[in-house]
Amino acid sequence: MKRLLVDIGLYQSKVAYVEDDKIVDLFIQDKMDEKLQGNIYRGIVKNVLLGMEAAFVDIGIDKNAYLKLSKGHNIKTGQEVLVQVNKEAINDKGPKITQEISIPGRYLVLMPTRDDIAISNKIKDKEEIKRIKSIIEEIDIKGMGLIIRTDAIDKEKIDFENDINQTLKTWNEIQTSNKLGMGSKALYKDLDITLKVIRDVFTSDFEKIIVNNKQEYEKIVDVLTKIDKSFKNKVEHFDEGLDLFDYYKVKKDLKTALNRKVWLKNGAYIIIDKTEAMTVIDVNTGKFTGKLGLDETVFKTNLEACKEIARQIRLRNVAGIIIIDFIDMKKDNYKQQILKKLQIYLNKDKTKARVLGMTNLGLVEVVRKKSNDTLDKYFKTECIYCSGQGSLKSKNKILNDIEKEIIRIKKHTNLEKVMFKASNHIFNLVKEDDFKYVKEISKYYDINIEFSEDKDLTPNKIITIY
Secondary structure: OEEEEEEOOOOEEEEEEEEOOEEEEEEEEEOOOOOOOOOEEEEEEEEEEHHHOEEEEEOOOOOOEEEEOOOOOOOOOOOEEEEEEEEOOEOOEOOEEEOOOOEEOOOEEEEOOOOOEEEOOOOOOHHHHHHHHHHHHOOOOOOOEEEEOHHHOOOOHHHHHHHHHHHHHHHHHHHHHHOOOOOOEEEEOOOOHHHHHHHHOOOOOOOEEEEOOHHHHHHHHHHHHHHOHHHHHHEEEOOOOOOHHHHOOOHHHHHHOOOOEEEOOOOOEEEEEEOOOEEEEEEEOOOOOOOOOHHHHHHHHHHHHHHHHHHHHHHHOOOEEEEEEOOOOOOHHHHHHHHHHHHHHHOOOOOOEEEEEEOOOOOEEEEEOOOOOOHHHHHEEEOOOOOOOOEEEOHHHHHHHHHHHHHHHHHHOOOOEEEEEEOHHHHHHHHOOOOHHHHHHHHHHOOEEEEEEOOOOOOOOEEEEO
């Protein structure tokens, strides 16, 4: 049973992909931290580094973007270029951009600057590949390139035509906007988090999309009805007075994904540690002793760990080098089965992850492509009391918690005023902008919010006084 839970807040929106009552993936959008990936800009080249075959481009944000140039390029300082962000800014580095534009549809991606057709390597059936290619050849794509997405399986010509027409319309609008005015300019912004997940994740086998916001509910219904009128019945509006994630019992799952230790069903557990260079995962038998011999008990524990490790990697959005220390196995056959099973579970993830093999020390090496921020970044901030060894709630998380508490109070009481007592850390964090966001929550829900500091509270603590 697959569901999408859409939790819309003033400062943070979350979409949880839930399968068999467990979170498989979580998509987050912080309203105060706008993402640029996928956006298309008209940029101005500020500097060309010939030795590095790179350029820095002004796209209208506070940091110049980094553009890797192809050999034999003729780009010069001051030139206007059409570019797309393919990697977010990190720390003091600006975003990475490309001149290879891509406009995603539901079943395909239009590549206006190319003229070839590629098919997702997740489509394995040769007959299906042949069928899709023959359909595409019948459609006029005006000499542009296409990437056929995995969701294109079993789709008909009309589905591809609708997708191509929509992406071509977007491309024409971008070109028209590019011709107007001068200087750096945003020409196209990718969809917000909800519609992006609908486009990239939702398929007909999802049972429900449950939304806690009426406006977002109507927007989703409108989009899905255009795809298939029957999809309208899959969208459900949830009572805005309740915590959606709490009601569907996925909050505990989310909390586990922020913990260092994760317990497995059989009593074993895994430890996940992130270092500067890599992520290290250690598998332990814990309380699991098994009823078979030692080899079989170890093998069964490692098999159980494979599934949870793949889920945690995806949910936490772990990227880069991942080292997994499975419990030592003597039999080569068992080792090969573990590597194979781990790759099978990782293949369910849309972000590419590859098992490289096992070292002489028995450590499994995995690499996963970086896509978005890790889960930690959305919910935690570096602790000022322990120099980053621990973590504190982020500002967005604090505001989200306050909003949820106000919704609960509004739903179940007649109170017109609520007081929050907060630790020194939380109080100062919220006070930074003269309580601007708390005032917005107060105004939006029509309830007076007072905020006071209690120096006796621990750094992550905030309590409600009625």
